[in-house]
Amino acid sequence: MSRLVVVSNRTADPRKAAAGGLAVAVKESLQQTGGLWFGWSGKIHDESEHDAGYQDLRAQTVGNVTLATIDLSQRDYDTYYLGYSNDVLWPVFHYRLDLANFDVDFAAGYRRVNRLFAQKLMPLLKPDDLIWVHDYHLIPLAAELRAMGCRNRIGFFLHVPMPPLEIMAAVPEHEWLMRSLFAYDLVGFQSETDVTHFTHYVQSEAQAEQLSHDRLRAFNRTLRIGAYPIGIDVDEVVNLAQAKEGRDTFERMREEYSRRRLLLGVDRLDYSKGLPQRIHAFRELLAQYPENRSSATLIQIASPSREAVGAYDDLRRQMDSLCGAINGDYGELDWMPVRYIHRNVARKRLPGLYRASRVALVTPLRDGMNLVAKEFVAAQDPADPGMLVLSRFAGAAEQLKEALMVNPYDAHGTAQAIQRALSMPLEERIQRHEALMSRIRKHDVHWWSSSFLHALKHVEQDQGLDHNAKSGQSERDTRA
Ligand code: ADQ
Numbered sequence: 001m002s003r004l005v006v007v008s009n010r011t012a013d014p015r016k017a018a019a020g021g022l023a024v025a026v027k028e029s030l031q032q033t034g035g036l037w038f039g040w041s042g043k044i045h046d047e048s049e050h051d052a053g054y055q056d057l058r059a060q061t062v063g064n065v066t067l068a069t070i071d072l073s074q075r076d077y078d079t080y081y082l083g084y085s086n087d088v089l090w091p092v093f094h095y096r097l098d099l100a101n102f103d104v105d106f107a108a109g110y111r112r113v114n115r116l117f118a119q120k121l122m123p124l125l126k127p128d129d130l131i132w133v134h135d136y137h138l139i140p141l142a143a144e145l146r147a148m149g150c151r152n153r154i155g156f157f158l159h160v161p162m163p164p165l166e167i168m169a170a171v172p173e174h175e176w177l178m179r180s181l182f183a184y185d186l187v188g189f190q191s192e193t194d195v196t197h198f199t200h201y202v203q204s205e206a207q208a209e210q211l212s213h214d215r216l217r218a219f220n221r222t223l224r225i226g227a228y229p230i231g232i233d234v235d236e237v238v239n240l241a242q243a244k245e246g247r248d249t250f251e252r253m254r255e256e257y258s259r260r261r262l263l264l265g266v267d268r269l270d271y272s273k274g275l276p277q278r279i280h281a282f283r284e285l286l287a288q289y290p291e292n293r294s295s296a297t298l299i300q301i302a303s304p305s306r307e308a309v310g311a312y313d314d315l316r317r318q319m320d321s322l323c324g325a326i327n328g329d330y331g332e333l334d335w336m337p338v339r340y341i342h343r344n345v346a347r348k349r350l351p352g353l354y355r356a357s358r359v360a361l362v363t364p365l366r367d368g369m370n371l372v373a374k375e376f377v378a379a380q381d382p383a384d385p386g387m388l389v390l391s392r393f394a395g396a397a398e399q400l401k402e403a404l405m406v407n408p409y410d411a412h413g414t415a416q417a418i419q420r421a422l423s424m425p426l427e428e429r430i431q432r433h434e435a436l437m438s439r440i441r442k443h444d445v446h447w448w449s450s451s452f453l454h455a456l457k458h459v460e461q462d463q464g465l466d467h468n469a470k471s472g473q474s475e476r477d478t479r480a
Pocket of ligand 1: 022159160230266267268301302303343344345346347350367368369370371372373375
């Protein structure tokens with residue numbers, strides 16, 4: 001059996017409870033076959049005081065999995081991570097051209113770190129390794145590996161949305177980025193919408209030929225593509241909701257809010273998640289449906305995220321002010337409309353919190369998938385389930401059709417949907433929940449990783465590797 005090699009910006013210790021969907025899925029697939037997980041250590045090395053060996057690989061073996069990591073220099077961290085990954089690709093892939101900062105040094109740093117990853121990974125590879133690269137930080141990694149002679153099967157999964165051509169084309173290096181994807185054998189997206197956007201881009205900009213529904217030919221290479229919507233470990237969430245911490249949290253919440261209906265939002269504090277719009281919609285709910293005053297409470301948990309990026313600071317201030325205003329305008333001595341918590345909640349407690357909530361507000365302006373939506377459904381009591389209010393712009397909306405779908409930009413419409421969720425009869429809630437549960441069980445995290453890896457293993461490998469390697473090597477497109 002081929003060994004699995006996973007490459008992602010960060011790695012996670014397989015012995016510790018996994019922090020999110022990616023870590024759970026990767027950990028499980030790696031443990032099945034044994035394998036290697038390669039990425040950045042999360043440490044920044046101060047170049048002024050270092051010996052030249054700071055980029056040395058550190059390897060640690062845990063069971064049948066080896067974790068191999070490297071540090072980054074301050075310059076690489078600033079340009080590759082904060083710069084190109086989080087100040088260019090993240091906003092652009094979430095349709096936020098207004099927030100993108102197209103600095104030439106960022107593009108050069110991105111290219112440099114991808115090459116560094118390839119240089120460090122290459123000596124560790126065996127000829128029949130299956131390589132699975134994750135997310136927007138590492139788009140050009142396969143092209144760099146090919147340029148060094150790597151002929152392994154390499155797959156790529158994009159966790160964030162693929163924007164339409166008109167947005168992608170605003171990135172100065174768009175052509176290079178999209179061509180780099182053709183150095184992979186298989187590229188997976190979260191949704192059919194993403195697949196359509198990518199296909200349209202390469203057909204229009206690179207005269208790609210569609211050989212079949214999942215095969216495209218361009219740049220002298222044939223690429224297999226597909227939608228592999230990421231799922232969750234449903235049983236893990238079901239069990240956590242009933243384990244000690246889950247039950248304690250559930251009971252504390254039910255006691256505290258016995259007379260009140262609880263609405264819940266759980267997100268990273270990120271501008272893609274539509275948090276200010278959500279607070280507006282909740283305010284609209286209190287204005288339009290006064291029966292919710294003194295009786296509904298929104299708990300919004302927003303964990304700190306990428307605080308070194310300026311746009312996140314602005315968002316934090318905006319949220320402080322919006323939550324302060326709604327509490328000031330509507331709050332009473334014994335009731336505050338919004339409880340805003342700018343912290344992480346322990347993973348073991350989240351399912352209990354989901355289960356105690358009447359309604360979850362998952363209303364991103366744009367999201368690759370959104371695992372919180374799926375976790376909320378899995379944690380519910382099937383005999384008295386809460387309702388999911390879901391943005392039509394989350395990748396999850398393609399699957400979770402029985403949720404109440406909203407346009408997060410429309411505060412009035414979102415408030416109406418929240419009201420409908422709050423007053424939905426038990427029978428309808430049970431029916432919708434059953435349907436949603438069967439969808440998230442069918443396409444869970446195990447399905448996600450095994451179907452992607454199965455497709456990668458069986459992909460017919462193209463022989464045009466060398467040509468692509470050369471085109472991937474071109475400096476001019478990255479302005480490096
Ligand atoms: P994220 O943008 O991080 O992920 P999401 O999928 O919702 O978004 O969350 C990831 C995990 O973090 C979930 O398991 C959730 O429970 C946890 N989490 C979020 N906020 C938390 C908080 N405040 N406290 C504790 N835990 C919290 C990216 C993409 C998504 C895609 C995933 C996986 O942006 O669209 O679904 O990758 O592919």
